[in-house]
Amino acid sequence: MVVSLMSYLCFVLVICTNVIFTLSFSSAQSNGCSAETGKFSTNNTYSQNLDLILSTLPSNGSQNGGFYNTTIAQDLDKVYALAFCRGDIASGVCVEYENHKFFSVMEVIPSFTVPNPNDISPSSQDQFNETFPMLVEILMKNASSGSKFATGNMNFTDSEKVYGLVQCTSDISETDCRICLQGAMVELLECCGKKQGGRVLRPSCIA
16 A cells, blocks of 8 residues: 555545556555545544455456445545546556545546657657547547547558547546546646657546
């Protein structure tokens, strides 16, 4: 378990990139902790409930189509947790937990950007800039109106393609899915518009 999990009420997102994956909280790609809701003791009831609920999420997430939410305990010690697996991964889990209810609510904070370190060739940048928005529009439409998951690709030169993957949690509306993805795409262009790749990780959607 990462140190921040023991110190704060946190949001943890583990985006899985391998088909065979063993959950380890030390391998979380990103984690964000609320500075406003306070800390909790590692030995109190909330901490014990948190450990218990996190231990059950991997199996429950994989057994329920990659999406699962649950709660444990009552009142001040209550924990809400959500497992959110990427739609093209056979196993693995992405986890969020809070001390307040967030099910069926679009949340865009915290948001993390992960740019590819390599740049697009300057000679291809204009073609990429023209093609990427068209792919984005198709993906957002397909994801928000369907299974909340979409992938696709388009050529932006004769020999180069741009690939995309978007996903929303299945408990938010089509409208909220599109809004979440639109914001994620703005962030993606800001951080990674000249890069060979990038990701935006939000509680309610990924791109």
